[in-house]
Amino acid sequence: MDNKNGISEYPNTAAIIRQLDDLIKQPIYTIKPEALTAYEQQYYEKKCAKSKAMIQEAVHVIPGGVQHNLAFNHPFPLVFTKAEGAYLYDIDGNQYYDFLQAGGPTVLGSNPIHVRSKVIELLNDCGPSTGLFHEYEYKLAKKIADHIESVEMFRMLGSGTEACMAAIRVARLATKKKHIIKMGGAYHGWSDQLAYGIRIPGSKWTQAHGVPRHMFKYTQEFYPGDLKDLERKLRFNRLRGGTAAVLIEPVGPESGTRPLEFDFNKGVEELCRKYGALLVFDEVVTAFRIGMSGAQGYFGVSPDLTVFGKVVAGGYPGAGGLGGKKQYMKYLSAGLGSGDKHKRALVGGTMAANPLSCVAGYYTLDEMERTNAVQRAGIMGDKLTSGLKALIEKHKLPFVAFNQGSICHLETVGTLHYAIDWSKPWRIPGVLKATSERKKEMEHMGAAYMAEGIVTLAGSRLYTSAAYTDEMIDDVLVRFDRVFGQVAIKA
Numbered sequence: 001m002d003n004k005n006g007i008s009e010y011p012n013t014a015a016i017i018r019q020l021d022d023l024i025k026q027p028i029y030t031i032k033p034e035a036l037t038a039y040e041q042q043y044y045e046k047k048c049a050k051s052k053a054m055i056q057e058a059v060h061v062i063p064g065g066v067q068h069n070l071a072f073n074h075p076f077p078l079v080f081t082k083a084e085g086a087y088l089y090d091i092d093g094n095q096y097y098d099f100l101q102a103g104g105p106t107v108l109g110s111n112p113i114h115v116r117s118k119v120i121e122l123l124n125d126c127g128p129s130t131g132l133f134h135e136y137e138y139k140l141a142k143k144i145a146d147h148i149e150s151v152e153m154f155r156m157l158g159s160g161t162e163a164c165m166a167a168i169r170v171a172r173l174a175t176k177k178k179h180i181i182k183m184g185g186a187y188h189g190w191s192d193q194l195a196y197g198i199r200i201p202g203s204k205w206t207q208a209h210g211v212p213r214h215m216f217k218y219t220q221e222f223y224p225g226d227l228k229d230l231e232r233k234l235r236f237n238r239l240r241g242g243t244a245a246v247l248i249e250p251v252g253p254e255s256g257t258r259p260l261e262f263d264f265n266k267g268v269e270e271l272c273r274k275y276g277a278l279l280v281f282d283e284v285v286t287a288f289r290i291g292m293s294g295a296q297g298y299f300g301v302s303p304d305l306t307v308f309g310k311v312v313a314g315g316y317p318g319a320g321g322l323g324g325k326k327q328y329m330k331y332l333s334a335g336l337g338s339g340d341k342h343k344r345a346l347v348g349g350t351m352a353a354n355p356l357s358c359v360a361g362y363y364t365l366d367e368m369e370r371t372n373a374v375q376r377a378g379i380m381g382d383k384l385t386s387g388l389k390a391l392i393e394k395h396k397l398p399f400v401a402f403n404q405g406s407i408c409h410l411e412t413v414g415t416l417h418y419a420i421d422w423s424k425p426w427r428i429p430g431v432l433k434a435t436s437e438r439k440k441e442m443e444h445m446g447a448a449y450m451a452e453g454i455v456t457l458a459g460s461r462l463y464t465s466a467a468y469t470d471e472m473i474d475d476v477l478v479r480f481d482r483v484f485g486q487v488a489i490k491a
């Protein structure tokens with residue numbers, strides 16, 4: 001493995017898909033009710049009293065009691081007050097191993113001193129924002145362009161959601177075509193036209209509550225990993241306005257929860273060239289986690305546009321941006337522009353590209369380069385995953401563990417492995433019922449992990465960071481062993 005990539009060996013996708021297919025045919029295996037009750041009473045009630053009290057108050061002023069979709073957990077959310085390296089601490093003083101990693105951005109681990117001290121220096125000098133140009137806007141853009149070959153220019157925005165929106169506008173201006181195609185199940189933020197086919201492939205608009213159906217007039221999804229289905233849609237669109245962009249999460253929908261064959265991205269690139277659509281890689285999770293040259297460097301693909309988020313601000317706010325070839329990025333020109341006469345996409349954001357996000361992003365990438373963080377985080381991901389596989393075997397469970405470097409998946413119920421097939425509409429209610437029942441059990445497993453001092457992403461994904469050590473992962477596996485030892489078929 002060179003120092004650019006975090007994946008030591010690409011997972012055997014076909015074998016994983018087979019295992020996931022089997023998993024959803026099995027009854028639900030989950031934490032035994034008496035074990036869950038014991039965690040609730042012995043851990044949450046006794047050791048998390050301050051969290052409980054705060055959430056009981058917060059629920060009166062914050063809808064649902066928390067501000068973040070990933071923060072909710074059974075039986076109540078915990079309040080975190082300290083983050084350091086691989087550890088998190090709650091308001092009651094309990095310590096946890098952090099595999100949520102703020103949802104992905106902290107590849108270096110939480111709150112690294114090297115980044116923090118530069119942020120404090122900047123705050124002392126100019127504060128977080130001025131609304132004017134700052135040297136770190138340039139430095140961050142240059143660093144990203146130096147690492148990622150297809151990125152000649154970069155424009156910082158406020159979030160991954162905004163960057164996906166900008167990508168679509170640029171693609172439409174550049175190609176003068178209308179349709180956008182995404183992979184079923186993939187998440188590209190929560191903007192209106194991309195709230196389509198999210199989580200469950202084939203779910204179309206059904207998860208997009210609050211979005212009028214006509215918003216999806218030009219949005220389509222194709223079945224994950226299915227190049228034939230993608231080509232069918234590209235061909236069909238030729239007759240009705242053309243396809244402006246194909247958006248891809250390069251390791252697969254939901255950060256690779258449904259993994260793709262290694263050659264898939266190359267196939268999408270060829271189809272985009274054939275049909276004149278721009279290839280947009282959504283590297284919000286993968287850029288600077290899969291490799292310093294992005295997932296595109298790893299897969300050897302050259303997208304037209306790349307969406308960034310998370311790591312580009314190193315866990316600080318304002319993490320988003322769009323990068324790509326000059327001929328497309330010109331549509332985002334602000335200020336002096338490029339000299340050409342052309343329309344400019346409408347983008348904005350008072351707080352986008354503020355000095356705080358840019359300095360944090362710059363020194364995060366700088367420190368990652370210096371310490372080879374992507375590779376170190378990937379090695380920890382490998383160790384965690386192989387340990388989980390051994391435990392699954394030991395306890396004879398149908399669970400599936402796999403990883404793409406530091407993105408680790410532990411599928412206990414396979415909620416995201418379902419798909420909706422509209423040619424068999426009578427099956428749809430059953431799929432929705434099964435996924436919601438399974439999701440509940442995933443939350444119960446997540447509650448058990450949390451009580452054992454392990455913070456996961458929704459009970460099924462674990463991001464590792466460069467702050468982990470072999471000893472920590474060994475300790476984490478002992479805790480997983482305890483949870484797996486209390487699992488049985490749901491009665």
Ligand SMILES: Cc1ncc(COP(=O)(O)O)c(C=O)c1O
Nearest residue numbers: 159160161187188189282284309
């Ligand atoms: C692949 C992908 N794209 C886009 C987004 C949206 O980014 P943000 O939460 O910064 O809006 C996310 C967020 O998790 C993501 O995982």
